[in-house]
Amino acid sequence: MQKLDWAYMDHSEVMEILKGYYAEILDRTKYEIKKNGPLPQQRLDNMSTHLQQLNDLIDDGRDDLCEIWELDTDNPEDIYFYDSIKSVMDKYDLSFDADSNEYATMKAAYKFVRRNHIKDVMAYNDQVMNYSLLETSSSNSKEQINHCKPEHRLENVMNGYLKEQEPNITPRSFVEQRDCLHYLCDFFGKDYSVIKLDVGHVQDIKEALQNTPLGRNKGKLTKGLPLLEQITVVEQNDLDRLSSKSVNKYLGYFSSLFEWARRNRLVEENLFKGIKVKDSKKDNRRGMFAKDEIGLILQELQANKSGLIKNKSQYWGTLIAIYTGARRNEIGAILLPMSS
Template sequence: MKLSAYLSLSRHGVFYFRWPLPHTDSTCRPTIKISLRTRCPVRAGTLARHLASCGLITRDNKELARLRQDRLRELVRTYFHKQLDQYVEWINNRGLSSVAVEDARSEMLDHQDHLDSERPTTMYLPVERFKRKMGVTDEEWIDSLPNAITELRKGRRELLRLVLEAAERGDGYSFGEPAATPPAPSAAPEPTSSRLSEAIADFMAEHSRQWPEKTSGQYQSYLAILVEHFGPDCRLAAMTKHDAAEVKKILQLLPASRNTKPALKGLPLAEAIKVTGHKTISPKTINSHIALYRRFFIWAERHGHTTHIIFDGMKVPRAKSAPTDRKPFSAEQSRQIYAELTTNGAGLVRRDSHKWGALLGMFTGARLNEICQLDIADVQQEQGIWFLNITDEGDNNKSVKANASRRKVPLHPDLVRLGFLAFVEQRKNGTRLFPDFSFSKNGGYGRNLGRWFNESFLPRLNMKQQALVFHSYRHTMVTRLGQADVPQPIVQCIVGHAREGVTQEVYMRDGYRMAQLRDAIEKFTV
């Protein structure tokens, strides 16, 4: 047994035992970490062997490892059944206020959101009370994760649904008298709800102000598929789960870039999905459509446009990520790119903006748009260290991908040596560092540089590969720093990824000193 897989050393020299928990659907495999309270490697090795053997026994013995699924579901059913009786008795005695009804409905939707996103969190769940009432030990609970959380959340969601139904039954009256003769059959009345086109217009008017223009346009096109399929006058309440399943089938047949390809542009939806020979949208894009439709119906139900939500549980399985999505440049490729950018031996670099934009990508690992939207004022100095202040402050078109994307990235010494600061000085009378990179709704400020780099520069260097693009600079930076033993949290700070864990999120909110980031980025070499 390789102890290095189970032992880790803290910065104080104390050994910790790490043991992987069973796989979940989350991206990161969960682990437990236990302090061995010793700095002696021999003592730590002995304890680690003992704990690892216990872990293997527990893992291989399914009776020890977790509650059986049928047993777990029975416990959840019993627990919430008792609670349901108490809730119904309360409603019969005192009724349920409108505020309580709205809170229950909101919590039920929150539980469904957690189930859809497959997040194994205990938010809103009575975990400790469930364990105490049903006699579930801490060991049984931990070994049954994440199924225990999922089943408990399903149970709570179902309880709230039944409570809301009971509240609705007690909220109305029926005064109908029995008829002497059965009435003649009549057509079912049209459901009282909003028209699809009207509801979508209200939904977009409320939400579009919070979204970037590109996102609003994308979501509008997603919702336009519903209008095209059902018609603008279709009543939301008349739409059923079967209709949602039909939409799902249509999405699986929908050609990619339907509105831009000459052979498909202008074709009605029903005809476009019958045209063969075109690549269809990916499972990820299908799920993006369905997620928006579900969100729309949740909003519509809350605002009285309909009485039900029909896109729950409609997502399709995701395809495995292709191994050629993106990959870093090799050491030889990096040297070849660097040589051409700095010497222009083959005459491929005709604009200073292309040269410095590409070099910034190489030596910072920043995203394409982050580089191209830089202002002159974003090149700053702190404690004698020059850095890029990557932010969304400035004109209204500047943006960042996430909160962690706002960061300070020290300038690599090679950038300074090559004359980047002199280039900045030449443009000090303007506002933007690269004013010749125009803004585009689809590509932001990075469209011009991205097209030149991906479609002209790399192919002429004989690097025309689907997996090699400007974004490969980020993969290269992360790979090289990791190979240089730079701690992962510092790498995340440099490239703008969120740091994880209590230590980083709570106790290291101020981040790392500029000198630490500089020392790390200097370990990147071409």
């Protein structure tokens, strides 16, 4: 790091350096508390003692504890303050000369930042156990989302999944999956924690898909708008919506993503598994024969107990349909070879 020129820095700039340094330490301590629980009592007692010492410095207008303890030394490395601030000076490549401007300015400001840092650590540690169950926070709170573990962020989960998929699928299929999965980011936000997904959220996004405009990022009325505004425009202007087939395609990709997340132990279960919408265009279509139904047909062809087989074309036509899946017109077009 380039050496800072303290001759042109005012007090606020000095404070920003100190605040930035201790903010990083505070973040590491907060993570430690989240992971391991409240700090040990001995550590808290030491912090309380140091906090009282810093308050004494501030109240007495002193810069170093050695001044309060009336210790006389000409060696900066014997001074309590020197050890405390050395890491800050190392990071910013500052001079350690006892009579330098850097040392004097940092010394005057240090006690305030250090005091506030300790107070913040102790306050954060205290709130881990001392809380009210009446306090609630919005599930959409930005602060909550930004403080979830990085591996649970929706964007990171998607990137991990797509990275594994890319070598195994065609470029076209990769782009299609990526674009469909980005719908989740548009709906929840890229910082959404996947562990917060519940049945209600799944139903919400299923409903949103059914009301999403066709070609939402290309249409004149919807291009460039946030997803929820696009859905509002659809309702106001009666625009074409995604087909049931397209909705199910999206839901299928969502299920694949969360199945991958489940296998990688990022979520406990895949809540998108089996989620589909009914395709109204297929309501009147005849379903496939079950195995036992095929068995009954074959038995009837062989025994003809009901007398349904009146001629050879009915017999052979049915067999060909069963074993080839050919349509009636395709079977009817079959020509027998001419006998010689």
